[in-house]
Amino acid sequence: MTAQKQYELVYIASPDATEDQLTELQTLVEGIITKANGTIDKTDVWGRRRLAYQIGRHKEGHYVVLLFSFDGELVKELDRRLKVNDTIIRHLVVRVDEELQKAARAKQRRDDETRRRRVARGLPPEPTAEELLAKQAALDNNDDGEDMR
Numbered sequence: 001m002t003a004q005k006q007y008e009l010v011y012i013a014s015p016d017a018t019e020d021q022l023t024e025l026q027t028l029v030e031g032i033i034t035k036a037n038g039t040i041d042k043t044d045v046w047g048r049r050r051l052a053y054q055i056g057r058h059k060e061g062h063y064v065v066l067l068f069s070f071d072g073e074l075v076k077e078l079d080r081r082l083k084v085n086d087t088i089i090r091h092l093v094v095r096v097d098e099e100l101q102k103a104a105r106a107k108q109r110r111d112d113e114t115r116r117r118r119v120a121r122g123l124p125p126e127p128t129a130e131e132l133l134a135k136q137a138a139l140d141n142n143d144d145g146e147d148m149r
Contacts, residue, residue, distance in 0.1 A: 006097035
C-alpha cells in the first residue's frame, strides 16, 4: 500500500440543496474518506457564496473545504463518486503535502541562515528574551505611527 498523502478537496454544492442534503453530502464525503482508511484533518464550511462565474444556471453555491490524508490511488474513486453526485456543481482535489514540505524547507533554510549570521556577528544563535521584547516594542511603535496618518 502506498503512503498517505495530504489533499485538499473543495466542492460547491447546489444553492437549492437543503440543510439536510448538505449534511448528508458532508457525511457521504467523510464516509468515502474514512472507509478507505483516510483521516480528515480539517473541515471548513464557507457557506453560501456567490460564484465567480455562472455554472449552468447557478449563480451561487455552498462551499466546503476539506483537508485530509488519503491513499493516492483512492483519490480516483473519490473523484468518480463526486462527479456522479447531482448535488455537487463543481469539485477540485489538490495534493497539498508537497507545497507544505516546500514551505517547511524554505523556513528551515531561513532559520539556519539567521542563526549563521547571528553567530558570525558574535551573538547567540537564538534571540534572547530581551531582544524579542525590544523587537515587539519597535513593531508596536511603528503600528501606532501608521494609525495617526
